[in-house]
Amino acid sequence: MAFRTEIKNIRLEKKFTLRQVALQSGIDAGYLSQLENGKRNIPKPATLEKLAKGLRISKEEIFKLAGLETPKPSNIEYIGSNFVNIPVIGEIACGEPIIAEENISDYVPIPSDVVENGTFFILNCIGDSMEPTISNGSQVVVREQPDAENGQIAAVLLEDENTATLKRIKKTKTNVILMPDNPSYDPIVLNEDRPGRILGIVKMEMKRF
Template identity: 80%
Template sequence: MKTNSVEFGKKLKAIRTEKGFSIRQTALQAGTSNPYISQVENGKRNIPKPETLKKLAKGLRISKEEMFKLAGLEVSKPTNIEYIGSNFVNIPVIGEIACGEPITAEENISDYVPIPANVVKNGNYFILNCVGNSMEPTIANGSQVVIREQPDAENGQIAAILLEDENTATLKRIKKTKTGVILMPDNPEYEPIILNEDKRGRILGIVKMEMKRF
């Protein structure tokens, strides 16, 4: 079915609003500008070309197939590929973390993984690849964890913490004291990390789900 630019823009805005994304956040995730997203939503731009549609799909965390369908484009479906339906959401996998950038900025994203929509509702989410066995047996080396973005965590929760001096994210269990925060490994062979003036860090979010690789 042919779609015009006004209808397409309304559909994009509805998806963005439903996911709770701002125009700025969508633009950052898509690698475009705020004015461009606004113009597309208001029907002031022609329906984008396929390459730009792929960027918009990343910005809204939906599959490119769903985006092409919104734009009225037919996509051939090879029989050996399972496509993401409306019950799944593409969640970004964070590779290297760029200093000073939001965790889900395009510069940080290495891939996307489809996750059931009911798992990742009520918030923004990202995925981290687990390297090392400091959280074993709770979280296995080589697995992936789904993180819900939030700036704080409760005692005992496993969180993703950005170690600012190393510019890397680590998974540890939170232990709050009167003087600060201690990052506790579940593996007793590893030493806790004490956050202080010399070792700064900030919480990126809490672990909601582990996905083991086979």
């Protein structure tokens, strides 16, 4: 099967649009469209590596599809057939999609069965407001979605600060309250004076030693 057909099939299987792959890879969407339509030759290795990130597959797989020898991967970037690369969000740029390239600081391999059915990202946890449930310094895998149920732990963007916080969701008739698990911290009430939006729900915590 031709390289262009292979990468298009992967994109469609993962339910990514060309724009999503472009944002995740840093490659122009027009170029990606031409690549899928056979109007571009197989990209150079550096572009293949970016495309692998955009499609969330390993470098080994993308180079194999391109018929090239796989470069020796680093220990953090290598993923096997049962793992996928998930972006770590370092900062949140105002107005940008959460997994826009501008926001991504790294990628971490995660078991593929953990991240089925959705778009996922990783946040570094700073602070102890969710202890003992989530430890300071750990990482959490978040499934991107615009809402959460009562009691779920969600990543919430505080729009007046352009920062994300992890809190347990409590909904009332008039407000959404962000509840810390650590009783030493006060809840945060989202309203006109303190706007915010849910980015996704926490699916897994990863301890870092």
